[in-house]
Amino acid sequence: MKDFQKQITKYLSLCGLLLFIVQPLEATEWGDLSGQFIYTGKPPAPHPKKLKIPQNQSLVIGKNGGIKNICFYLRETFSQNIKIHSSYNQLPKKVFLSHQNSIYEPHVSGLWYERQQLICINKDPHPHLIQFFTLRNHFPDRLPKEINNQRTFRFHTHEIVPVPVKCKMHPWESAYLMVLAHPYFTSTDETGAFTIKNLPVGDHEFKVWHEQLGNIEAKDEWKRGRIKIKIKPGKNDLGVIKVSPKLVKKQ
Structure with a gap:
């Protein structure tokens, strides 16, 4: 009987050890991607209040220079057979x-x-x-x-x-x-910030697009608004991404 109890104890200890190892591995399979788009030029002037037409929403610049409504999403060609985090089942x-x-x-x-x-x-x-x-x-x-x-x-x-x-x-x-x-898509808020949560770890390519700015090429390597990013476990922050008036004039 004592030998049996010892075997059970060893088995349970081994299970606990496996859980301890597996849980951190599962937690490291996902990463969050964030950043903030800031316009470095002068915001467009609003419509005169006497006009009844609603405010133009094609280029909305916040008080801090943040650009609202920039689309940021995983490109379809890179989404085939991609893992979807269980949190998205709650959408x-x-x-x-x-x-x-x-x-x-x-x-x-x-x-x-x-x-x-x-x-x-x-x-x-x-x-x-x-x-x-x-x-x-x-x-x-x-x-x-x-x-x-x-x-x-x-x-x-x-x-x-x-x-x-x-x-x-x-x-x-x-x-x-x-x-x-x-479900790996988002758009920037009034501060120009965005976050995509629980992306699978690995190499991905994203698309950055805005209705007036078009494909955003804020950096030399961002050809046609395409960004290759290696998602690491935890937080992946692109920081502040500056958008110059030259990009606006190009469109």
Whole structure:
């Protein structure tokens, strides 16, 4: 009986040792990627208050010079068979895009098309006529007007570039939608900052794009807005990325 108890004790100790070894290894398989885009020039002047047209959202510069709405995402050609962290199973199944005060909110958003669907809501008292300028997914040329209701859109494959979304009744009303086959995408906030969490460790290539700046080539090696990054365990910080007025003028 004592020999049996000793064997059990050794077995449990070995299991505990294996858990101690395996858990740190699992924890090191993932890394977070972050950075901040700062515009070094003078922010564009806002519309005069007397104009009723909503503020132009194509280039939004924050108080600290941060550039909002820069799309940062893992390129599709580098996403085949990529590991997806279990935390992304908690993502909501619906992504919302609203007509509100005659603009789209949010201006830039992302969609993991295999897991999520787009819900477009009209919160204005007047009708809107949504239009998607897709390359690979197909929708009717003239979708029904949206009046105080919501519509569901399902995408069947990923898009190569962010999809322009327009309102045919209000030409200033626009948005952009990243439609991808994975959840590794984000856009910068009003401070120009971004974070993509729980990327698998290894070599990846990302795309950096903005509706007015185009493919962001903030550094010489960023050809066509493509960045090769080796993701290491834990935090991977690109720091402050300066965007000069020359890049704006080039577009």
